[in-house]
Amino acid sequence: MKTRNKLLLLACATFSIMSLVKSQNQQGFISLHCGLPSNESYIEPSTNLTYISDVNFIRGGKTGNIQNNSRTNFIFKPLKILRYFPDGIRNCYSLSVKQGTKYLIRTVFSYGNYDGLNISPRFDLFLGPNIWTSVDVLKAGVGDGVVEEIIHVAMSNILDICLVKTGTSTPMISAIELRPLRYDTYTARTGSLKLIAHLYFTNSDEAIRYPEDVYDRVWIPYSQPEWTQINTTRNVSGFSDGYNPPQGVIKTASIPTNVSEPLTFTWNLESSDDESYAYLYFAEIQQLKVNETREFKILANGVDYIPYIPLKFEAKTLSNPAPLKCEGGVCRVQLLKTPKSNLPPLMNAIEIFSVIQFPQSETNTDDVIAIKNIQSTYQLSRISWQGDPCVPKQFSWIGVSCNVIDISTPSRIIALDLSSSGLTGVIPPSLQNLTLLRELDLSNNNLTGEVPEFLANIKSLLVIHLRGNNLRGSVPQAFQDRERNDGLKLFVDPNIKRHGQHQPKSRLVAIVASISCVTVTIIVLVLVFIFRRRKSSTRKGKRGGSVLNWSTRLKIAIESTLGL
Ligand SMILES: *[C@@H]1O[C@H](CO)[C@@H](O)[C@H](O)[C@H]1NC(C)=O
Ligand SMILES: *[C@@H]1O[C@H](CO)[C@@H](O)[C@H](O)[C@H]1NC(C)=O
Ligand SMILES: *[C@@H]1O[C@H](CO)[C@@H](O)[C@H](O)[C@H]1NC(C)=O
Numbered sequence: 001m002k003t004r005n006k007l008l009l010l011a012c013a014t015f016s017i018m019s020l021v022k023s024q025n026q027q028g029f030i031s032l033h034c035g036l037p038s039n040e041s042y043i044e045p046s047t048n049l050t051y052i053s054d055v056n057f058i059r060g061g062k063t064g065n066i067q068n069n070s071r072t073n074f075i076f077k078p079l080k081i082l083r084y085f086p087d088g089i090r091n092c093y094s095l096s097v098k099q100g101t102k103y104l105i106r107t108v109f110s111y112g113n114y115d116g117l118n119i120s121p122r123f124d125l126f127l128g129p130n131i132w133t134s135v136d137v138l139k140a141g142v143g144d145g146v147v148e149e150i151i152h153v154a155m156s157n158i159l160d161i162c163l164v165k166t167g168t169s170t171p172m173i174s175a176i177e178l179r180p181l182r183y184d185t186y187t188a189r190t191g192s193l194k195l196i197a198h199l200y201f202t203n204s205d206e207a208i209r210y211p212e213d214v215y216d217r218v219w220i221p222y223s224q225p226e227w228t229q230i231n232t233t234r235n236v237s238g239f240s241d242g243y244n245p246p247q248g249v250i251k252t253a254s255i256p257t258n259v260s261e262p263l264t265f266t267w268n269l270e271s272s273d274d275e276s277y278a279y280l281y282f283a284e285i286q287q288l289k290v291n292e293t294r295e296f297k298i299l300a301n302g303v304d305y306i307p308y309i310p311l312k313f314e315a316k317t318l319s320n321p322a323p324l325k326c327e328g329g330v331c332r333v334q335l336l337k338t339p340k341s342n343l344p345p346l347m348n349a350i351e352i353f354s355v356i357q358f359p360q361s362e363t364n365t366d367d368v369i370a371i372k373n374i375q376s377t378y379q380l381s382r383i384s385w386q387g388d389p390c391v392p393k394q395f396s397w398i399g400v401s402c403n404v405i406d407i408s409t410p411s412r413i414i415a416l417d418l419s420s421s422g423l424t425g426v427i428p429p430s431l432q433n434l435t436l437l438r439e440l441d442l443s444n445n446n447l448t449g450e451v452p453e454f455l456a457n458i459k460s461l462l463v464i465h466l467r468g469n470n471l472r473g474s475v476p477q478a479f480q481d482r483e484r485n486d487g488l489k490l491f492v493d494p495n496i497k498r499h500g501q502h503q504p505k506s507r508l509v510a511i512v513a514s515i516s517c518v519t520v521t522i523i524v525l526v527l528v529f530i531f532r533r534r535k536s537s538t539r540k541g542k543r544g545g546s547v548l549n550w551s552t553r554l555k556i557a558i559e560s561t562l563g564l
C-alpha cells in the first residue's frame with residue numbers, strides 16, 4: 001500500500017512525448033493544470049485528455065517551476081509547472097459543476113523542490129466549507145508528491161476547492177481533475193468516500209486509467225508473494241451495474257498459491273474510528289471443467305457474507321452495504337473456499353475507501369450567486385473573498401456578516417459592508433437577491449446613478465448607508481413607506497431629494513406660494529385701489545356701486561392668474 005501514491009503520481013505524471021491529437025469523448029471531465037499560462041492547454045498523451053490552465057478558476061497564486069534533477073527529468077514538460085500561494089490564508093478554486101452529480105475529485109500535488117527549500121509543504125485542503133484532508137506533500141516519503149481523491153456528490157452548481165495555510169509552509173498544487181460518475185455507484189450510507197486505492201491484481205507494472213477506464217480511475221497493479229496471477233485473453237462482459245472495470249483490470253486475477261489457504265487482503269485506516277467501504281471485482285476468467293467448482297465465502301472484519309460463485313467471463317462488483325468498522329484501524333477481507341469448492345478463491349480487483357463526512361452546509365446558493373455577482377460587477381479583488389462567503393467562520397469574507405445557525409442549516413448573508421471600497425458604477429440589481437440582508441453599507445465610494453427602488457423591496461433591510469457617493473435623483477416613494485412603516489433607515493447625501501415626501505409637498509407649497517403671491521398682489525392692488533378710490537371719492541365725492549365693480553375685476557384677475 002505504501003507505493004500507492006508513488007504509483008498514482010507516476011501514472012498521473014510520467015510521459016516522454018507530447019502528441020497533438022484530437023481529444024476523445026470526455027464529457028463533463030474537468031482537467032486543470034495548475035500554474036499553466038492562461039492561453040495554454042495541451043493534450044496529455046497517455047490519456048488524450050485536454051488539460052487547461054487554472055487561471056480562470058482561481059484569483060491568487062503564482063507559477064512555480066519544478067527543478068531539474070534526476071528524479072524529475074522524465075516528467076512531461078507541462079507537469080514541471082505548479083501553482084503556489086504565498087498570499088492569503090485561504091485560496092480557493094471555484095469550479096462549475098452540476099448539482100446532485102456524483103464526481104470523482106482528484107487533486108495532485110507534485111513538489112519537485114520548486115522553491116529550492118527542499119521542505120515538504122504542509123497545509124489543509126478544504127472542499128467548500130469542510131476540511132478534506134491535511135496535506136503533507138512529501139510525507140509518504142516515496143515519491144515527489146501526493147494525490148488526494150474523493151467521490152462526492154456536488155451540493156450546488158459551484159464546487160470550491162481551497163488550500164489553507166496552516167503554518168509557515170506555502171500551499172501548492174499541480175492538478176485538479178473532476179470526473180462524473182454514475183449516481184447509483186459508490187454509495188455510502190452517509191458521507192462521501194475518500195480513496196485509499198484502486199488496485200488490480202496482476203504481474204504487470206502498468207497503471208490503467210482513461211481512456212481504458214471510462215471514469216478515469218487510476219488502477220494500480222498489485223500482488224502479494226503468496227498469490228498466483230492468472231489472466232485471460234477472452235473479453236469479459238457485464239457492465240450493467242455501472243462500475244465498468246476496464247478489460248485490462250478485469251481480465252487478470254489473483255488466487256492463493258496454496259489452494260487450501262484463504263485469499264487475504266488487508267489495509268490500514270488513518271484512524272481506528274474511521275469506517276471503510278471495499279468494492280470487490282470478480283469475474284471467472286478460467287475455463288472450468290465440468291468437475292470444477294469455485295465457490296467462496298467473503299469475510300470482512302468478522303462479517304460473513306453469503307457464499308459467492310464468480311460469473312463466467314462476466315464482471316460483478318460487490319461491496320459491503322454497511323460501512324466496515326475495523327478494530328485498531330486494520331481492515332481485512334478474506335475469501336475462504338467453501339467445502340464444495342475444489343478451486344481456490346479468486347479476486348480480480350479491489351477499491352478501498354474510508355468514509356469522510358462533510359457536515360457543514362454551504363451558504364444559501366442564491367446568496368452565494370448574488371454576492372459573487374456583486375463581486376464580479378465591482379471586480380473586487382479582496383483576498384478573503386474566495387470560497388464560501390460565510391463558513392467556516394474563521395474564513396468568512398471580510399465585510400460580509402452571516403447568520404450561522406448550525407452546521408446543517410445553510411448560512412445566510414445578513415450584512416454587507418463595502419464602504420470605502422472604491423466602487424464605481426451603479427448599485428447592482430444582484431443586491432436584491434440577498435433576501436435576508438439587514439444592513440447595507442455602500443458609503444464613501446464613487447457610485448453613480450439613482451437610489452434604486454429595489455433596495456426598498458428587500459423586506460429585511462433596516463439600515464442603508466449611501467453617503468459619500470455621486471448618486472443623483474431623489475429617494476423613491478417606496479423608501480418613505482418603509483421608513484414610516486418599519487423603521488428603515490436610509491442615509492443619503494443631502495443632494496438626494498426625498499422624492500417621496502418633497503415633491504407633492506413642494507408642489508403644494510408652490511401653489512400656496514403662488515396663491516399667496518397672487519393674494520398679496522391682489523391685496524396690494526385692492527389697497528391701492530381702495531386708497532385711490534378713497535382719495536378720489538374724497539375728491540369726487542360719494543359714488544356707490546363702484547366697489548362691487550372692482551371686486552368683479554379682482555375676481556377676473558385672480559381667475560386669470562391661477563389659470564382657472
Ligand atoms: C501565451 O501568451 C504569452 C504572452 O502573451 C506568449 O508569449 C505565448 O507565446 C502564448 N502562448 C501560446 C501557446 O499562445
Ligand atoms: C490518442 O489519440 C491518437 C489519435 O486518435 C491515438 O493514435 C492514440 O492511441 C491515443 N492515445 C491513447 C492513449 O488513447
Ligand atoms: C532540464 O533537463 C532536460 C532534460 O535533461 C533538459 O533538456 C533541459 O535543458 C534542462 N533544463 C534546465 C533548465 O536545466
Ligand SMILES: *[C@@H]1O[C@H](CO)[C@@H](O)[C@H](O)[C@H]1NC(C)=O
Binds near residue numbers: 229231
Ligand atoms: C498473463 O499470464 C501469462 C502467463 O502467466 C503472462 O506471461 C502474461 O504476462 C500475463 N499477462 C498479463 C497482461 O498479465
Ligand SMILES: *[C@@H]1O[C@H](CO)[C@@H](O)[C@H](O)[C@H]1NC(C)=O
Binds near residue numbers: 233234235
Ligand atoms: C474484445 O472486445 C473488443 C472490443 O469490443 C474486440 O475488438 C475484440 O475483438 C474482442 N476480443 C475477443 C477475444 O473477443
Ligand SMILES: *[C@@H]1O[C@H](CO)[C@@H](O)[C@H](O)[C@H]1NC(C)=O
Binds near residue numbers: 258259260261
Ligand atoms: C498449504 O496450506 C495448508 C493449510 O494452511 C498447510 O497445511 C500446507 O502445508 C500448505 N502447503 C504448502 C505447500 O505450503
Ligand SMILES: *[C@@H]1O[C@H](CO)[C@@H](O)[C@H](O)[C@H]1NC(C)=O
Binds near residue numbers: 289291292342
Ligand atoms: C477434473 O477431472 C479431470 C479429468 O477430466 C481431472 O484431471 C482433474 O483432476 C479433476 N479436477 C478436480 C478438481 O477434481
Ligand SMILES: *[C@@H]1O[C@H](CO)[C@@H](O)[C@H](O)[C@H]1NC(C)=O
Binds near residue numbers: 373429433
Ligand atoms: C435573482 O435570483 C434569481 C433566481 O436565482 C435569478 O433568476 C435572477 O436573475 C437573480 N436576479 C439578479 C438581479 O441577480
Ligand SMILES: *[C@@H]1O[C@H](CO)[C@@H](O)[C@H](O)[C@H]1NC(C)=O
Binds near residue numbers: 446470
Ligand atoms: C469618481 O468618478 C468621477 C467620474 O467618473 C471621477 O471624475 C472621480 O475622479 C472619481 N473619484 C474617485 C475618488 O474615484
